[in-house]
Amino acid sequence: MEFLVTIESTPSVFADRHIGARRQADIDTMLKAVGYDSVDSLVDTAVPASIRQSSPLQLQAALGEVEVLDALRVLSKKNIPAVQLIGQGYYSAVTPAVIRRNVLEAPAWYTAYTPYQPEISQGRLEALLNFQTMVSDLTALPIANASLLDEATAVAEAVLLMRRANKSKTAVNAKTVLDSDLLPQTIAVVMGRAEALGFEVEIADLSLGLPEGDINGIVLQQPGVSGRVFNHAQVIAAAKEKGALVTVAADLLALTLITPPGEQGADIAVGSAQRFGVPLFFGGPHAAYMAVRPGLERSLPGRIVGVSVDNTGLPAYRLALQTREQHIRREKATSNICTAQALLAIVASMYAVFHGPAGLKAIAETVHHHARTLAGALAASGVEVLHASFFDTVTVRVPGRAKALIGVAESRGINLRVIDADHVGISLDETTTADIVARVADVFGAAPAGDGDDHAGASFALATDTVRTSDFLTHPVFNSHRSETQILRYIRKLSDRDLALDRTMIPLGSCTMKLNATAEMEAISWPEFASIHPFAPDSQTEGWRLLIADLEADLCEITGYDQVSTQPNAGSQGELAGLLAIRGYHLSRGDAQRTVCLIPGSAHGTNAASAVLAGMKVVVVGTAADGSIDRADLDAKIETHKSQLSAIMITYPSTHGVFDADVTEVCDAVHAAGGQVYVDGANLNALVGLAQPGKFGGDVSHLNLHKTFCIPHGGGGPGVGPVAAKSHLAPFMPGDANATVGNGAGEPAASTGVPISGSRFGSAGVLPISWAYVKLMGGKGLTEATKSALLAANYIASRLNDYFPVLYTGAGDLVAHECILDLRELTSRTGVSAEDVAKRLIDYGFHAPTLSFPVVGTLMVEPTESEDLGEIDRFITAMISIRHEIDQIAAGEFTLADSPLHNAPHTAAAVINSAWDRGYTREQAAFPLDALRQDKYFPPVGRIDGATGDRNLVCSCPPLEAFEDPTESFEN
C-alpha cells in the first residue's frame, strides 16, 4: 500500500531512543561476554538459516517524532467528530481531566504489568478492587471480576459460564435463549461461539414469556437495545422455575436508577463500564465486567482481586482463585482470557471514586431527564415513541422516513442509530445538553417544552416497579475523594505503591515489557480519534480506516502473511480467531472430522483454552530433553490422529526461549497430514526483520501488539491480538458483528468469518501506538531492535549462567530473546525456591522475571531491546548478589527460615523495628547493595499468603478498620 500521508522524511533518530544499548562500547562489552565479534555473527548463529527472510523489510523509511505526530494529525483530521447518539453499547463520556492525565496517560499506571507479583502491585490491586466493588454494588451481585474484554465477548463468556455451571439433567444439553432486545453485536458474537461449540441458541422476545422446551440459560438486557426498561422479575422467576440460569447484560449508569439484576434473582450480570469515563475509542478498548452470585465464583472467567494477609498479618490484595485460570488449568480453564482491560477498569473505578454515589446518580438523572424531555417533545409533535419506560434511549417509529431523518441529523453533525427503514434510535449520554436535545427534536420537526416545564416528558417516567431503592457505593473510598486535590493524591498514593516500567526494567519472559514511548501514546486521547463511535458512518471515519489498513499492511509485510485483522482485543482472542479460521477452512472442504489440535506441553495456557473454545480436542505433544518438540512423539501423534488432524499450535521461538532448528520440518509434517499450522506469534520480538512466520511454515498467527508493538500492558490490558493469515484462510477471518444490521457503516464486512469481538476493529483506540512505533522505527530500526533484543538476552544468559544455569540453548549455545534460569538444583540443595528469588528481587528494586513458566522452579528473563547496559547490569548484579545469599544459606551462615530470601520482600516497617531479631542484619535486608541506599523502593506489604485469601474469599472493598489507614477520611 502506498503511504497515506506524504511527509518528507529526514533521518530518524528514534531508534536510538527506543533501543537501550546503542553505544558501540556497550555493544562491544555485551558481545565480548557472549563471545562474538559482531551482532550479525551472533544473529546468524542463533537464528536458523532455514527460516531467515531473504530480503529486508519493505516498509516506509523511519520518520521522526515530529513527523509521525504530524502524520497522525493529518489522519485524525480525516475523522469527523459528531454528536454521537447511536448508543448500542457505546456512549460519549467525560473523562475527568485529572483521571485522563494521571491514570490513562500516566506511565506509572499504563506501563505496569498484570499484578502477579502482588507485593509490588498493591496500588493497582486496590484500584481494581474498587472496580469490583463498584460492579458488585451496582449489579447487587457479590462477586465481580477485575474486567473482561468487551460487552459482546463478556456475554459470550456468561453463556459459557451458564453452560458449565448448569449441570441439571434437563439443562445440560438444552438451548440457550437470548432476548431479542440484546445488542445485535452481542447476539452475533454469541452465535459464533455457539456454532463452534455445537450448542443451540434461540432468539426470542422474552417480554412475552419463555419459549417452549428445555433451557440451559437465558440472557436479558437492561435497558434493552431499544431503550426499553422492562421489569424482568417475572421472566427471571419463570426461568429459574424451569431450571435455567439467568444472565442480565446491564448498563452500569442506568443501574444507579434501575432495580439491579441481583435483586431480581439473576445469577450473572455482565456489561461494559465504558461510559464511566472511558472514551468511545472507535469501539475500544473498554472494560467489560461480570458479577455472579455466590457459588459461581470458581467458574467465573477473568481475574479476581481478593483480600488476603501478608506475613505480618496485615491485610493485602492479590489475585484470587488463580487455579481457575488458563495458565494452570489449560484446556479445562474457565476461559481463555489472559490479558483483559485493567487500565480501562481502573479509569472507570476512579470515575466512580471521584463522582461517588450521589454524583453518579446525578449524572444518570440528567441523562434520563434529557431523554424524557426529548421523548415528550417528539410525542407532542406526533412522532410515535415506542416505549414508555426507558433510561437514556428513545426509539421512534417513523414509517419509511428513518433514512431521510438520519441523513438530516447527520448533516447537522448528529449521529442517530439506524434500526431499519421505519425506526430510529436516539441514545443520550453524559455530554448531552439541552441544546442538543433541542437540535435532535428539531430534526423530527419537534421542539422541547421550555424550561421549568418538564411535563411533556411526565408520561415517560420509569415504571415504579423498576426503580432502584437500594444504596450503592457506600464504602468510604467512594465517599472521600470529592475535591480534585483529594483524587489527585489518591491516584498518586496508589501508583507510588507499585513498581512499573517507569521505575525499573520488568524482565518478564514471554511478556516483552519494552518501552512504550510517549510520542507513541500521544494520539490516543485526541478527540478526532477518541470521540468516534464504532458505528459512525464511513464518511466520518476515513482517518481511522486508513490508519488501520496501513497498520495491517505493515503487519503483513512484517509477518509474511497475506491478511491481517486487528479485531481480536487480546492474544487469546487472536488465537481463537485463528483457530476458528482453521475450523472454517476444514469445514469448507468437507473435513468436519478434523478437530484434533496438537499443542506442545510447554505452550502458553491460552493455547489449549482457545482450542477448546474453537470446538477442538487438545492432544499434547511432548518436549525433548533439549526443550524442542519431541519429534518421535509428534510423528506418533500425527499418525494416530491423521484423519482428524486439524492443526498444530506452536510458539516460535518456543516458550523455552530457543529457535528450534527444525521448525520447518515440523510444519511440513503437519501439512503432509492435512493439518494447518498455527504459529503463536507472542514471541515475534525475536523475529521482526529476521524471519516471517507466514513464510517459514505458518498458515495463521496472532501477534501481541501489547508486547512486540509497544502498546503498554496497562496493568493487565488493554491488548490487541491481531490475527494474521495466508490467503486461503482469508474468507474465515473475523467478520463484522454489526454487519447484519443496518448500522450505516455501509461498507461490507471484510470477511464472512465469525466475529470475535463486538466492534469491527476491536480495540482500535490503541492502534495509533503500534502504527507510530512502526513508522518511527522503519524496517531497519525494527530489525535492529530485534537484533538488540537477541544480544541483550544472550548477554544476560552468558553473565548469569555460572550462577543460575540457563536451561535451554540452541545453536552455538545461544538463546533467542529470553532465557530460562534453572533454580531447581539450588532449590533441592538449599530449599530456596524460585519464588523466594522473585520476592527477594523486590528488595533490590526489581520486578521479578516470569516465575515457573514454562518450567516449574525456573525464572524466565526477557530484557527486550529497550533496556540499556547499565540497567541490565544492575539486574545481573542483583541476581549475583542473591546467589551469594543462597550460598550463605548453603554455608550455614543463616537458616532458610531466617534468611533474607525467605523473609523477602522487606517492608520499611519490618526493617525499622527495634524488635529486629533476625539472623541477618537490617542493612542486608534493605540495602544488600550500596546503590540501593539512595533510591530505595519499599513494598507496602510483606510476602502475601495467597492460600488464606482463597479459603476465605473477600473480593470487594473490606471494611476500613481492616486497614486502619489514618490518611483515609470518611466524610459522610
Ligand SMILES: *Cc1c(COP(=O)(O)O)cnc(C)c1O
Ligand atoms: C502473552 C501470550 C499469550 C496470550 O496473550 P494475551 O494477550 O495475554 O491473551 C499467548 N501466548 C504466548 C506465548 C504469550 O506470551
